[in-house]
Amino acid sequence: MLGALKTAEKLNIIIVGTGYVGLTTGMALGYLGHRVTCVDKDQSIVDKLERGISTIYEPGLDELLRDNSETVNFTGVLLKDLPEADIVIIAVGTPSKSNGDTDLSFVEAVAKEIGGAMDPDNPPVIVNKSTVPIGTARRVETVIREELDKRGVSCSFSVASNPEFLREGAALHDTLYPDRIVVGTEDVQALNLLRQMYAPILEQTFTPPQSVPRPEGYGLPAFVSTSPTSAELIKYTANAFLAMKISFINEFASIADKVGADIVEVAKGIGLDKRIGPWFLNAGPGWGGSCFPKDVRSILFTGSQYNCDMDLVQAALEVNRKQRKKVIEKLQQSLKVIRGSTVGVLGLSFKPNTDDIRESPSIDIIRELLDMGARVKAYDPVAQERYRQTYPEQNVVYCGSAAEAARESDAVLILTDWDEFRHLPWDELCETMKSKIMVDGRNMLDSDELIKYGFTYSGIGR
Numbered sequence: 001m002l003g004a005l006k007t008a009e010k011l012n013i014i015i016v017g018t019g020y021v022g023l024t025t026g027m028a029l030g031y032l033g034h035r036v037t038c039v040d041k042d043q044s045i046v047d048k049l050e051r052g053i054s055t056i057y058e059p060g061l062d063e064l065l066r067d068n069s070e071t072v073n074f075t076g077v078l079l080k081d082l083p084e085a086d087i088v089i090i091a092v093g094t095p096s097k098s099n100g101d102t103d104l105s106f107v108e109a110v111a112k113e114i115g116g117a118m119d120p121d122n123p124p125v126i127v128n129k130s131t132v133p134i135g136t137a138r139r140v141e142t143v144i145r146e147e148l149d150k151r152g153v154s155c156s157f158s159v160a161s162n163p164e165f166l167r168e169g170a171a172l173h174d175t176l177y178p179d180r181i182v183v184g185t186e187d188v189q190a191l192n193l194l195r196q197m198y199a200p201i202l203e204q205t206f207t208p209p210q211s212v213p214r215p216e217g218y219g220l221p222a223f224v225s226t227s228p229t230s231a232e233l234i235k236y237t238a239n240a241f242l243a244m245k246i247s248f249i250n251e252f253a254s255i256a257d258k259v260g261a262d263i264v265e266v267a268k269g270i271g272l273d274k275r276i277g278p279w280f281l282n283a284g285p286g287w288g289g290s291c292f293p294k295d296v297r298s299i300l301f302t303g304s305q306y307n308c309d310m311d312l313v314q315a316a317l318e319v320n321r322k323q324r325k326k327v328i329e330k331l332q333q334s335l336k337v338i339r340g341s342t343v344g345v346l347g348l349s350f351k352p353n354t355d356d357i358r359e360s361p362s363i364d365i366i367r368e369l370l371d372m373g374a375r376v377k378a379y380d381p382v383a384q385e386r387y388r389q390t391y392p393e394q395n396v397v398y399c400g401s402a403a404e405a406a407r408e409s410d411a412v413l414i415l416t417d418w419d420e421f422r423h424l425p426w427d428e429l430c431e432t433m434k435s436k437i438m439v440d441g442r443n444m445l446d447s448d449e450l451i452k453y454g455f456t457y458s459g460i461g462r
């Protein structure tokens with residue numbers, strides 16, 4: 001059942017960039033009843049989506065792709081639907097440059113296209129959903145205006161900042177049931193239009209898709225209206241804080257190791273304090289993914305441009321760099337000699353329920369193991385093919401199951417907390433291993449149970 005928008009409430013929305021953010025946003029807005037065009041310059045993505053085949057792994061996406069065929073269409077050409085659009089959402093990538101600055105070339109290329117084809121009599125509201133440095137709303141406005149000037153036309157239009165906070169692996173859930181929606185604009189009309197776009201979410205008037213049920217006890221999300229600059233800074237502040245929280249517990253995992261405490265117990269003990277909260281307190285191999293590393297580097301770069309020391313954020317990055325080594329150290333403690341050993345690695349994606357491997361801890365750790373002379377057998381439920389294609393130089397033996405990765409291995413190393421690893425028959429698997437060594441890089445298993453099966457078990461900070 002699609003969303004319950006009346007005809008007058010439906011908006012024509014173009015989303016440029018059909019990756020994790022753009023596709024999810026497009027599917028959610030289409031489900032709510034808006035008319036959505038998803039644009040991607042990568043024609044292979046468009047072709048697949050047109051055939052109803054999802055290009056990313058995200059729970060619930062396949063169902064929405066099927067159900068939204070009347071409200072969402074896909075194209076490789078932005079210009080075609082531009083004159084009809086009420087809103088154009090920019091959701092292209094904003095990768096790091098080598099100096100930590102953000103590469104805005106994709107965003108600026110889209111702005112140029114918009115300026116080159118926008119109808120000056122009926123300009124859409126432009127929305128920056130990509131994570132972009134402070135001042136980018138103004139920069140996008142300038143680029144569009146330059147293109148309009150070239151055409152000899154002028155008009156008044158708005159660029160709003162609408163940062164995205166979804167988590168991969170729960171992207172549709174987070175889009176339909178967010179904690180808050182942040183919109184940064186000085187233009188009341190643009191603000192109202194975005195409020196209209198999000199109205200079914202803000203008021204929760206839609207029937208939830210079967211695959212993405214409304215969480216029990218969910219209230220209504222907050223609508224936070226700010227200046228564009230504050231909205232841009234909110235996104236970096238949020239990601240830097242979350243990255244710092246993980247680095248913080250990882251730092252304490254090291255001292256827990258030394259003194260013989262269990263960081264899982266410690267995290268529980270502090271997380272029950274409402275001022276702290278239990279989230280992002282899982283010690284592990286350090287943060288990765290497509291956002292935290294690049295966003296932390298980007299805000300550090302911005303800080304340096306404004307002569308503003310960001311010592312805490314800098315330290316979070318440093319702790320994270322060291323954390324990758326901790327996993328190898330744990331393995332060395334049990335295995336003693338890495339060269340010549342076979343290590344079964346479970347998990348390649350940077351977190352569970354996604355096929356995204358960007359800056360995944362597995363990349364660094366596998367590279368280090370191979371450099372040290374280990375043979376690596378790897379298994380991931382969904383990210384395996386992407387990993388194999390992205391890192392052809394890594395001489396990894398890919399396995400069809402966790403059991404196959406464990407078989408004949410000297411040690412098993414868990415790097416992603418996929419739920420299926422929790423439910424494996426570890427008592428049987430350990431019998432197939434050369435030696436029963438387990439390094440649980442995500443502290444996800446019951447250590448007592450594994451020790452009972454004969455494993456030499458170690459986690460991170462326990």
Ligand SMILES: NC(=O)c1ccc[n+]([C@@H]2O[C@H](COP(=O)([O-])OP(=O)(O)OC[C@H]3O[C@@H](n4cnc5c(N)ncnc54)[C@H](O)[C@@H]3O)[C@@H](O)[C@H]2O)c1
Pocket residue numbers: 016017018019020021022039040041042045091092093094106109110129130131132164165166167168290291
């Ligand atoms: N992935 C996340 O969890 C997440 C969460 C919050 C915010 N963000 C931010 O959202 C933005 C997008 O992230 P993503 O993970 O979806 O990126 P992505 O790399 O998965 O997708 C970006 C897409 O944009 C397309 N593209 C690039 N230039 C284009 C152009 N000129 N015209 C049309 N399409 C173009 C690419 O082909 C690609 O498919 C980034 O700024 C990111 O920091 C991401």
